[in-house]
Amino acid sequence: VLKYVAAIKIVGSVSVNTEIPYVKGKSVRYYINKAGGKNHNGWKRKIYNYYPNGTLNTTKRFLFIKKYPKVLPGTVINIPQKPEKKEHNGGNIVTLASVTTSMTTMIAVLSQLFK
Numbered sequence: 029v030l031k032y033v034a035a036i037k038i039v040g041s042v043s044v045n046t047e048i049p050y051v052k053g054k055s056v057r058y059y060i061n062k063a064g065g066k067n068h069n070g071w072k073r074k075i076y077n078y079y080p081n082g083t084l085n086t087t088k089r090f091l092f093i094k095k096y097p098k099v100l101p102g103t104v105i106n107i108p109q110k111p112e113k114k115e116h117n118g119g120n121i122v123t124l125a126s127v128t129t130s131m132t133t134m135i136a137v138l139s140q141l142f143k
Contacts, residue, residue: 033080033102038063040107041070056087056096059105071110078104 035047036059043064051058056075066072073094076086080102088095099105 035102036099037104038107039104041067041109042107043067050099050101054099056099056105059099060107066107069109070107072107074108076106076108078106 034050036050037045037047038059039045042060043066046063048059048062056077060066060075073087073089075096076084077097077099078084079100085097087097
């Protein structure tokens with residue numbers, strides 16, 4: 029028999045991993061703010077909730093509209109870390125420009141040969 033837990037657990041990339049008493053009708057954002065907000069590397073677009081019955085629900089997005097998962101008693105809210113961004117340096121751009129120029133020259137030469 030499972031024990032009834034009326035607290036919401038907030039884990040992941042938040043200021044403080046904590047448990048907050050469930051308040052009916054409050055959103056995911058309310059609980060994240062009560063935990064001190066997300067860290068600088070918290071990925072707010074990918075928040076997901078684990079429910080006491082074992083199901084999982086994630087943030088849904090359509091254009092600029094976000095729909096956060098519903099919060100029920102005993103929910104665990106997880107805010108994952110953002111993936112590391114690959115830094116683009118000037119070498120990548122120069123390499124791409126060089127390859128593009130070479131391909132264009134090769135196409136021009138081949139088109140002149142087969143006229």
